[in-house]
Structures are given as structure tokens and as C-alpha cells.
Amino acid sequence: MEEHTWHGPSPDEPFSRPRPSPRPYPAISEVSTRQAAASAVTAAVAAGTPSAWTVRPFALEDVTLGRGIFADKRQLMLDHARGYDVNRLLQVFRANAGLSTGGAVAPGGWEGLDGEANGNLRGHYTGHFLTMLAQAYRGTKERVFADRIGTMVGALTEVRAALRRDPAVLSVPGKFGTGADQVRGSYQYVDLPVTVLGGASAITLSVWVRPTHDANWTRVFDFGDDTTRYMYLAARNQAGVPRFAITTSGAGGEQAINGTAPLPLDQWSHLAVTIAGGTGTLYVNGTAVARNTAMSLTPAALGTLKNNWLGRSNYSADPVFAGAYEEFNVFSRALTAAEITELQSRRAADASTSRGDLASYAFDETTGGTFADASGRGLAATLRRTWGGPSHPGFLAAYPETQFIDLESRTSSDYTKVWAPYYTAHKILRGLLDAYTATDDDRALDLASGMCDWMHSRLSRLPESTLQRMWGIFSSGEFGGIVEAICDLHTITGKAEHLALAKLFDLDRLIDACAADTDIIDGLHANQHIPIFTGYVRLYDETGEERYLTAAKNFWDMVVPHRMYGIGGTSTQEFFKARDVIAGTISATTAETCCAYNMLKLSRTLFFHEQDPTYMDYYERALYNQVLGSKQDKPDAEKPLVTYFIGLTPGHVRDYTPKQGTTCCEGTGMESATKYQDSVYFAKADGSALYVNLYSPSTLTWAEKGVTVTQTTRFPREQGSTLTFGGRRASFTLRLRVPSWATAGFRVTVNGRAVSGTPKPGSYFDVSRTWRAGDTVRIAMPFRTRVERALDDPSLQTLFHGPVNLVARDAATEYLKVGLYGDAGLSGDLSHSLTPVAGKPLHFTLDGTEWAPFFEGTEDPTHAYFRRSEPKVVFGGRDSGVANPAKADGSTLLDEVWAGAPFRNKGALVARVRSTVDAWVSAGLLSRADGDKVVSTAGAASYRP
Incomplete structure (x- = not known):
């Protein structure tokens, strides 16, 4: 039996990193020479990465997606991005400023005035959409996306100018002559x-x-x-x-x-x-x-x-x-x-x-x-x-400043009054920064800088106790990833006020507890807190304060695996639950999609500081399962078709149009689908190594080396990948991630010759040489079928084939009972119990039920978890006639036997059976007579490899 257990970095691991001086963030594009600090910023960006980063990412435009599941999913989102009327998104901004909305109808869901909680989150979706367009443009260079960005940035520039002024008449045709229009939402x-x-x-x-x-x-x-x-x-x-x-x-x-x-x-x-x-x-x-x-x-x-x-x-x-x-x-x-x-x-x-x-x-x-x-x-x-005017000319929002003002005196959550105004500000700010990065439109940078000037003017006047109270309020005080965005802006503007602003979002109680590795996250709103740690890592980059990085690493370890479902998601009804309670938290509202999005960002950012392959193992898990599976596989002009929650209850049917659209998860879902390539490759900061983190069809252009790397694969429908080099000769180490699940072998050849060494699952395998155009690296990584057990109930399990979570398609609303040991091979591979479906890669049948990849975005009822049922001790199809005994925790005799897999031969398996039987007999869990039958059956059975 092959089991897979997640182990994050040890909480006792020392953090002995040099204290860096603040350096610019590499994700920002070349800075315009018209900026005040242009020469210094440009030089710093060219230098590469923050000094604390030991690897750096490649820009989206440096990695081109090839044909495959990622490109297919992205194409659906790109079509949506091309066709959706951006004036609908701008409606609430224009209305708030008293400008003509041109008859545009705001989206439904959370984005319009009639949305949930009085539309108090409106404007957030526009920020997401800007980010999606920016990523789409960088990844494809299609002019339509840049044009749409220009339209939105231009409109937002007009909106901010209108908000600065006193209200102006909006004239419309009247009954007899003209009338004065009071646009809804203009107050x-x-x-x-x-x-x-x-x-x-x-x-x-x-x-x-x-x-x-x-x-x-x-x-x-x-x-x-x-x-x-x-x-x-x-x-x-x-x-x-x-x-x-x-x-x-x-x-x-x-x-x-x-x-x-x-x-x-x-x-x-x-x-x-x-x-x-x-x-x-x-x-x-x-x-x-x-x-x-x-x-x-x-x-x-x-x-x-x-x-x-x-x-x-x-x-x-x-x-x-x-x-x-x-x-x-x-x-x-x-x-x-x-x-x-x-x-x-x-x-x-x-x-x-x-x-x-x-x-x-x-x-x-x-x-x-x-x-x-x-x-x-x-x-x-x-x-x-009704609300007068903004307190600072940089104010930009789709609703009045009153939500921000109310939050400053609020002591309890009431999202009908105040619903995460700084969260919404973050989405707008992030969208503007991404727009600037993609198109070099100075208007976007000016809007983003003005927003931070305005936030600093408000927050810097508040006592520390007020800030701590605000940021601790559920929902109302949520501020998302705003710290990360502010730090990114600071690397462009160099304004001391912007770095000071980022530190005003310190939630000291949480930072200090996590830095001390004290787990206090039970009961916290998951997506309110995950993205703030990505921001704190960026604050570490900017300030060198160790507690930020230490807190973020320890927080990650509190989630993975202790609060992680098999697909990589976390949270139930949006909240973290008690540590190591998985089976006990499964519901129709598990695995909020935003949480997976933000855990990927946090994992990626932590990897820049420490190349622990556990971060990329998690990244692969969540990306290839929850994130891909959260996008429905069909086109739609009106909705991005992305899940909010992914229920893991038996027979759950995914809802791809939650709350009538435009939720937080649909926003992050749009972003995810246009940046699938962002973590396939990383480069060592000094250029001495190239990390291949994900096996995904893609082409990397490594301009600094003059090298291209084309990865050809149908992974995960193919159990391997091929890398072909082009361009100039260059010497560096190729670091290939060996997934933790790759226990059936990981073999590498260069130009047809095997590379010596023993790749270890959950590590990187190095190939160092001078690379030349035409060099070909072939990686083979056979998949095994395995189960993962819920931490609090070993009988509740989920099935994996290599990196792919397999779900049963069945309308039953009770957990299916599944047996898998009867045909297990010496390797412990459970795939012999599954029958492949002809013409449908990664589809299998078991006892008449179809099992399919979680990443397929269908509306079929699915079972991600099932009850393991092995009532009899069976080896190689032979039934011993002995009931499979279990311990108090639910683990069985067969579980313990197969936990020793892989076995080098039949004799090793029989020896394992004999020692296990002896232990269970001694513990009074099995009679000697039944134990002898078990050993005899194991010896008489025939086994596949």
C-alpha cells in the first residue's frame, strides 16, 4: 500500500538569512524615465530581485503556454475577457462620481448596487478584471487586451478627477426641455x-x-x-x-x-x-x-x-x-x-x-x-x-469614503454597513499596478500612487490601538493582499510614505503568534488571513524584519497539511477549523477557491526565499486539482464560470455561477486562468541554475542567457516530459523537481543518455553542463495510484493517480465504499484495481463507477472522498476467509501490511505479512489460527509488480 503524507518544513528549522536592505520587486516592469526616481529604480530592477530572494521568477511574457489542459482552460477565459463589456464594470465607478454611465448595466452578484449587503464590495471585481486583462496581454500580446486596459484606466482617471470636484450637472432629455439626472449610486x-x-x-x-x-x-x-x-x-x-x-x-x-x-x-x-x-x-x-x-x-x-x-x-x-x-x-x-x-x-x-x-x-x-x-x-x-468629498485627492472607489470612515470607529462586523473596504481597495490597486506593468500607462501608476497617498493620509493619523482593532474585525477589517501591492508600488515610487503605509497593516497579534509558531488560526476567516502573509513576506524583503518571514513560513505549515484537503484547498464555510480535523470539516462549503489562489501565491513567494520542494509539491497539487477544477469547461460571455466553494461531500455538483456572479472567487479565478505559466520555471538569482518546477507544455525565453527551453508534454495525461534547448551555449545547472509522489522512479536522459544519480521523491535532481541548441532532456516519471487518508479518520480517503486527484462520478449522497487492496502489486500501486477507459486518459472504472480527474470542470456529481472498505484479507485476488481486523483508530491489518510497500519481491511481502500478523496476534487483535491463514494466503498468491 502506498500512502502519501505531507510534511512541511520543520518548525524548528533555524532562519539564518542575512538582513537585506530594501530592494525593488522584480514583478514590476521597466520603470518610466519620467518618474522622479527613474534612473535608480531602473537600475535596481535591472539588477534582478530583492537581495533576500535566492531565485527569481520569469515574467509572464517570457513563458509561452503550449497546447494542453492549461491552454484550453485559459482560452475559455481569454474569450470571456475579449467579449465582456468593460463599461458594465465601470458603471459603479462612474455612478459614484456622478458621471454618465451611458446606460451600462452593472454586473450582478457583489458588484452592482443591488448586490449582496447593499453592494458594499462593488469595485473589487473591476480590479480583478484589470489584472486578468494585464496578464492576458502579457501572456499573448494581443492588442485587444491592452486596448481594454486603456479604456478602463482612462475611465478611472476621469472618475478620480470627478470625485475631486464638487458634483456637476448631468443633463438628460426632459419632459419639455432638459432634465437633471441623479445617477443611482452617485449619492x-x-x-x-x-x-x-x-x-x-x-x-x-x-x-x-x-x-x-x-x-x-x-x-x-x-x-x-x-x-x-x-x-x-x-x-x-x-x-x-x-x-x-x-x-x-x-x-x-x-x-x-x-x-x-x-x-x-x-x-x-x-x-x-x-x-x-x-x-x-x-x-x-x-x-x-x-x-x-x-x-x-x-x-x-x-x-x-x-x-x-x-x-x-x-x-x-x-x-x-x-x-x-x-x-x-x-x-x-x-x-x-x-x-x-x-x-x-x-x-x-x-x-x-x-x-x-x-x-x-x-x-x-x-x-x-x-x-x-x-x-x-x-x-x-x-x-x-451626501458624503461631501474625499479626504484626499487620491481617493478612488466605486462607493463613498463613508465605509472607510465607519471602519475606524467600528468594533464589530456588519457587512451591510462596512464590507472589507481595504480589501476592495487592494483589488483596484493591484489591478492598476498590473495594468501599468503590462502597458506602461503612466495614468495607471498615477492612480495607484494616489490611492496609497490617500490611504496613508487616513491611516497614519490613527492610533496603533485603532489599527489593531480594525484589522482584527472579521470581514469588515479584511484587507486581502494590500500589503504586497503597496510594497510593489513602493519599489517603483520609492516614496517613504508608501513603505510606512504597508507597515500600518501589521496585525501584531497574528504576526507574533505565528512567528512564535503558536497556532491560533482555528476559527479565523481563512481568506482574510492567507493573503496578508504574502504581503508580510514582501515587507521582509523591504525591511529585513525577520518576524515577517518567520511568521509566514510557520503559518504555511499550520495550513499544509494540517488544514488541507486532498485537492489542495482549505477552509470550511470560509473559516479555518481545528488543526488536523479533515473528515470532521467536510461540507458543501469546503475549499473556498480564493484560499487556493492565495495559498499558491504564498507558496510561490516563500519559495523565492527557500527552495524547499514542499512548496512546489503543494503548488502542483492545488494548481492541477482545485484551481484547474474550479473553472468550468465551457464558454460563457457573461460569467467566468468559476466556483466559489468546492464541496467535498458525496455527490457534490460544482456551482460555477455562485451568487449570480462577480464574487471574490470568480475574480481570483479569472486571474488564475491567465497566469498558469507563472511558476513553471524560476532562475537562481545569480543565473547559475534553472528550476523546472512544473511539467507543463511551455516555452521559456531566458533572455539573460540567450537560451530558450521548450517543454513538450501532455502531462498529466503523459507520465513524463521533454525539454529541448535552443539559442546560445550556456552553462548552468538544470534543477528538475522530483515530485514527492514519484515513488515509481524518476529517470532522466540527456540526448538519449541516462544521467547518473538517484533522484529522491520530494527533491530536485540536478543536471549540470554547458547546454547547446538541440540538447534534449527526457524525464520519465511513472504514475502510481495511491490513497491519502484524512488525518482524523483513516477510513476516509481520497484517490490519486500521480499528481491527479481522481473523483468518482456518482449521484449517491453517501460515501461510497471502496476496496483497493485485492489486486495490489508488490510496488503498492493500487492501479491494478482500476480499469482504464479506452480513449479517455486518466479515466477509470472501479466496481462499475467511473473515476475521472478532478481538474475536469463538469457538472457531474462527484465523490472526492470515499470510505475504505476491505472487509476480508485478500492477497493477489485470493481470499483468506479472514475478516480484516481494525484498531481503535480505524487502521486495519491490511493497511499496516501495505504500508511497507514497495516490496522488492514476493518473499519480502510475505515476511512483512508474517511480522505484522505476529504483532497483531500478540496484541490480541487476531487469533493465531486466523493469522496462519493470512500468512498462508499471502504465500500462495501471485502478485503483479
């Missing part, structure tokens, strides 16, 4: 002077509106001091119909008039309210729809009010009116029904009523931020935002 309203009602004891308020959203309690107008004294007209009350109310004693004292039907959306409607002689009447489109004959209150009773607003409520929780205004008139008398009817067909200026004598706004303005009053009283109105 804009019209502020009228305090004397607008003029203390009138009789009044008519007349207005044309075109609502664009059906939110309840949006105000057409609201005149008041607070929530005690006010007078409003709501476009919709809780029943969805217009409502007028006036009160001097709060909501309980409202004297109201309710309409009878909802106002139609996207159509002009005329509303009018009259009050005189104790009677109030509500008119809709010239018809009196409701009347209150017991109204004792008039505007005169309210006195002079400080808040006289169109589109905004004195109740702060009420939504802002979304839609357009035209012709708002206030008269100091009650118009007659005939006069109100007349206003349906002409402007007040052209009607017998003439303009309102208290106030009259035609909304004919097409520029500026004020509206002229034609009443003769000179009461010009001003366009404003």
Missing part, C-alpha cells in the same frame, strides 16, 4: 436655500420626475430639521406608492396622503401636492389620487428649516432618489385641479400659473453645479453629495 441631491418655503400657510409643490429605481422611501423632496420636524414626498412608501407627509412630532405624528399606484420606472411622471384650509391633495399626472381633509399642519407650522432637499431624506438610512428632475415649482397657494391639469402639457412659465412664486427650477443647466431660481427670489439651488 447626489439638490440643496435648496432655507427660505424656500417662505413660511407659507397654503402651498403647492409641483415636479416632474423620472425614477430609475424602485427603492422604497426615496424622497422626491424632504424639507426638515431632523427626524422630528419635516415635510416630504416619497416616490415610494413601504407599499411602493407615493406618499406625502408633514409632521412636527416625528414619524408618529405624520399627517399623510398615500397614492394608489406605483410610479412607472424610466418614464416621466408629474407629482403635485396642495395644502390649504386643512385639506391636502396628492396629484399624479394631473389626477387627484388621494386627499386628507384633516390636515392641521402647513409649512408655516414647521418654521424655517435647515435641510431643504430634493432627492435626499432626513432619515439617513433612506436611499437617495435615483432618476431625473424637471420643473420643480413651489407656489404660495393651492393650485386648482384645472391648473394642475394644465401643467401636464406645458411648462409653468408657459401656463396660466406662471412659475412658482416661492421657488422655480427648470433644470435647464447643462454644466456647473447649481440650478437657477426663476421665481424672482434668487434662491439658487446647489448640487451636493
Whole structure:
């Protein structure tokens, strides 16, 4: 029996690395000479990597994907990236800035205003999309991706400029002339002077509106001091119909008039309210729809009010009116029904009523931020935002700064109020940096730098205790990988404020515990914490502070293997659970896809400091299984078709359109599918070695050496790979990763000749020589079939064939019972129990059930885990007639026998059976008579290799 156990680097391993001076990050492209520190930065980038890195990655453009499963999956995402309308992503940004959205409809899910938790995460997906486009452009050089980046960066530049200014009129065609549009999501309203009602004891308020959203309690107008004294007209009350109310004693004292039907959306409607002689009447489109004959209150009773607003409520929780205004008139008398009817067909200026004598706004303005009053009283109105303006001109977001402000005093999580604003800022910042790296667009760099200037201006003023409280709040305080992005920016700008900003995200309790190798992550939100450690490794690069690197390494060891499922994923319902509890945490919401994405990033970044092959073994596991399997194998123009959770319960069907789209995992899924090649090859920092980490069809252009390396393989459908060298002669060591699962051998030939040495699974095998064009390296690594056991329940297992996790396709919702020992070979390989399916590589049948690679993105019900069931002791197909005994932990006699595989011959296997039987008999777990039958059967059986 071949088992596979994961061992991370020893927690007692010393960290004896030199303290580096801050050096630039190599993932950033050549820096523009127009930057202030251009010459220094360019020289540093050319120098290679941070001094703490002993290997460096290649840029995406240096590695070209060949035909295979990665290219196929990527093609689906590239097609999506080419076709999706980026104006839909920009809609929420433009709306927030009060700019025209051009009729674009924001995506669903988390990205639109109507998304989960009031759309409080909107803008994050745009950042992901920018990163995807940047990676796609770097990997393919197709101009369409650069053009789309340019469109988005240009739009975001306009958005930031608009946010810096006071709101400006957005003119649209009106009922008679022009109207003023209040774009939903702009949080804009019209502020009228305090004397607008003029203390009138009789009044008519007349207005044309075109609502664009059906939110309840949006105000057409609201005149008041607070929530005690006010007078409003709501476009919709809780029943969805217009409502007028006036009160001097709060909501309980409202004297109201309710309409009878909802106002139609996207159509002009005329509303009018009259009050005189104790009677109030509500008119809709010239018809009196409701009347209150017991109204004792008039505007005169309210006195002079400080808040006289169109589109905004004195109740702060009420939504802002979304839609357009035209012709708002206030008269100091009650118009007659005939006069109100007349206003349906002409402007007040052209009607017998003439303009309102208290106030009259035609909304004919097409520029500026004020509206002229034609009443003769000179009461010009001003366009404003409910949240004022940004605290710093670098602010850029798809929602107001209020989420960031609220977080600073918040003590508990409430994502309907504050949902990870710095997480969203990270996605935008990362997208802009990637856009700059890919296209050298200085606007993207300016936007990114401005965002960090703004964040520093906010966070640097806060006490340390406030920062620690903020970053410790679940969800609301989540900041993702922002530290990594800020460090990357710092290497370009060289601004001390940017490095200082990165350190303001230190979560000291977590850093110190992990640096001390104290496992406190049980119960933590997994994806809130995984990416911050990648950032802390980058802070180590920039500052030389050992605790950052030590904490990150120890954290990784706390996850792998202790909280890792077979496919490489982690978390249940988004949270880490207790250490070494795997079977006990399996559910329909295991393995959040973002967690796998971020664990890959962390593994990769740690590898730059220490070339422990365990990091790349994990990378292969998670990439070839969960990450590939999270992308559905079909095209879609509207959705990237990526999983959120991958449930590992029996019969689970993957959901590739979670929460109507645009979740965090769909964002990272877009990124994953456009950077599959990022860790296939690394170079030693001094150029003396080339690491081949993954066996993937690809071509590397190593410009510094003048060498190309073309890897030809169908791996993992092929059990090996071929490397062909081109270009100049160059001397270096080729370091080939020997996967930890490659226990059936790892053989290397160069130009047809075997390379001496004994490759060890879970290591690197070195081939040193002067390489010439035409040199060919052939690697053969036969796959074995093995199981991996859940750490807390050895009977719950998952099946692997080489690096590939195999899942049973079966609609049953209980764990399948599977036996595998009956035909096990001397090597311990379990593949003899499986029957290959003709014409379908990596597909097998077992007891009538098909087993297929996890990486296939289908909607078939699958079983990633099964119950191991070996009721009888069977060797080589011979049944001993003896029940397979088990220990208290669930491990069986056969488990213990086959744990000794591989066996050099039959005699070695029989000797193992005899010693195991003797031990179990001595322990009282097996009778001597049954033990003799077991040994006899083992000796009589025939075995495959």
C-alpha cells in the first residue's frame, strides 16, 4: 500500500538569512524615465530581485503556454475577457462620481448596487478584471487586451478627477426641455436655500420626475430639521406608492396622503401636492389620487428649516432618489385641479400659473453645479453629495469614503454597513499596478500612487490601538493582499510614505503568534488571513524584519497539511477549523477557491526565499486539482464560470455561477486562468541554475542567457516530459523537481543518455553542463495510484493517480465504499484495481463507477472522498476467509501490511505479512489460527509488480 503524507518544513528549522536592505520587486516592469526616481529604480530592477530572494521568477511574457489542459482552460477565459463589456464594470465607478454611465448595466452578484449587503464590495471585481486583462496581454500580446486596459484606466482617471470636484450637472432629455439626472449610486441631491418655503400657510409643490429605481422611501423632496420636524414626498412608501407627509412630532405624528399606484420606472411622471384650509391633495399626472381633509399642519407650522432637499431624506438610512428632475415649482397657494391639469402639457412659465412664486427650477443647466431660481427670489439651488468629498485627492472607489470612515470607529462586523473596504481597495490597486506593468500607462501608476497617498493620509493619523482593532474585525477589517501591492508600488515610487503605509497593516497579534509558531488560526476567516502573509513576506524583503518571514513560513505549515484537503484547498464555510480535523470539516462549503489562489501565491513567494520542494509539491497539487477544477469547461460571455466553494461531500455538483456572479472567487479565478505559466520555471538569482518546477507544455525565453527551453508534454495525461534547448551555449545547472509522489522512479536522459544519480521523491535532481541548441532532456516519471487518508479518520480517503486527484462520478449522497487492496502489486500501486477507459486518459472504472480527474470542470456529481472498505484479507485476488481486523483508530491489518510497500519481491511481502500478523496476534487483535491463514494466503498468491 502506498500512502502519501505531507510534511512541511520543520518548525524548528533555524532562519539564518542575512538582513537585506530594501530592494525593488522584480514583478514590476521597466520603470518610466519620467518618474522622479527613474534612473535608480531602473537600475535596481535591472539588477534582478530583492537581495533576500535566492531565485527569481520569469515574467509572464517570457513563458509561452503550449497546447494542453492549461491552454484550453485559459482560452475559455481569454474569450470571456475579449467579449465582456468593460463599461458594465465601470458603471459603479462612474455612478459614484456622478458621471454618465451611458446606460451600462452593472454586473450582478457583489458588484452592482443591488448586490449582496447593499453592494458594499462593488469595485473589487473591476480590479480583478484589470489584472486578468494585464496578464492576458502579457501572456499573448494581443492588442485587444491592452486596448481594454486603456479604456478602463482612462475611465478611472476621469472618475478620480470627478470625485475631486464638487458634483456637476448631468443633463438628460426632459419632459419639455432638459432634465437633471441623479445617477443611482452617485449619492447626489439638490440643496435648496432655507427660505424656500417662505413660511407659507397654503402651498403647492409641483415636479416632474423620472425614477430609475424602485427603492422604497426615496424622497422626491424632504424639507426638515431632523427626524422630528419635516415635510416630504416619497416616490415610494413601504407599499411602493407615493406618499406625502408633514409632521412636527416625528414619524408618529405624520399627517399623510398615500397614492394608489406605483410610479412607472424610466418614464416621466408629474407629482403635485396642495395644502390649504386643512385639506391636502396628492396629484399624479394631473389626477387627484388621494386627499386628507384633516390636515392641521402647513409649512408655516414647521418654521424655517435647515435641510431643504430634493432627492435626499432626513432619515439617513433612506436611499437617495435615483432618476431625473424637471420643473420643480413651489407656489404660495393651492393650485386648482384645472391648473394642475394644465401643467401636464406645458411648462409653468408657459401656463396660466406662471412659475412658482416661492421657488422655480427648470433644470435647464447643462454644466456647473447649481440650478437657477426663476421665481424672482434668487434662491439658487446647489448640487451636493451626501458624503461631501474625499479626504484626499487620491481617493478612488466605486462607493463613498463613508465605509472607510465607519471602519475606524467600528468594533464589530456588519457587512451591510462596512464590507472589507481595504480589501476592495487592494483589488483596484493591484489591478492598476498590473495594468501599468503590462502597458506602461503612466495614468495607471498615477492612480495607484494616489490611492496609497490617500490611504496613508487616513491611516497614519490613527492610533496603533485603532489599527489593531480594525484589522482584527472579521470581514469588515479584511484587507486581502494590500500589503504586497503597496510594497510593489513602493519599489517603483520609492516614496517613504508608501513603505510606512504597508507597515500600518501589521496585525501584531497574528504576526507574533505565528512567528512564535503558536497556532491560533482555528476559527479565523481563512481568506482574510492567507493573503496578508504574502504581503508580510514582501515587507521582509523591504525591511529585513525577520518576524515577517518567520511568521509566514510557520503559518504555511499550520495550513499544509494540517488544514488541507486532498485537492489542495482549505477552509470550511470560509473559516479555518481545528488543526488536523479533515473528515470532521467536510461540507458543501469546503475549499473556498480564493484560499487556493492565495495559498499558491504564498507558496510561490516563500519559495523565492527557500527552495524547499514542499512548496512546489503543494503548488502542483492545488494548481492541477482545485484551481484547474474550479473553472468550468465551457464558454460563457457573461460569467467566468468559476466556483466559489468546492464541496467535498458525496455527490457534490460544482456551482460555477455562485451568487449570480462577480464574487471574490470568480475574480481570483479569472486571474488564475491567465497566469498558469507563472511558476513553471524560476532562475537562481545569480543565473547559475534553472528550476523546472512544473511539467507543463511551455516555452521559456531566458533572455539573460540567450537560451530558450521548450517543454513538450501532455502531462498529466503523459507520465513524463521533454525539454529541448535552443539559442546560445550556456552553462548552468538544470534543477528538475522530483515530485514527492514519484515513488515509481524518476529517470532522466540527456540526448538519449541516462544521467547518473538517484533522484529522491520530494527533491530536485540536478543536471549540470554547458547546454547547446538541440540538447534534449527526457524525464520519465511513472504514475502510481495511491490513497491519502484524512488525518482524523483513516477510513476516509481520497484517490490519486500521480499528481491527479481522481473523483468518482456518482449521484449517491453517501460515501461510497471502496476496496483497493485485492489486486495490489508488490510496488503498492493500487492501479491494478482500476480499469482504464479506452480513449479517455486518466479515466477509470472501479466496481462499475467511473473515476475521472478532478481538474475536469463538469457538472457531474462527484465523490472526492470515499470510505475504505476491505472487509476480508485478500492477497493477489485470493481470499483468506479472514475478516480484516481494525484498531481503535480505524487502521486495519491490511493497511499496516501495505504500508511497507514497495516490496522488492514476493518473499519480502510475505515476511512483512508474517511480522505484522505476529504483532497483531500478540496484541490480541487476531487469533493465531486466523493469522496462519493470512500468512498462508499471502504465500500462495501471485502478485503483479
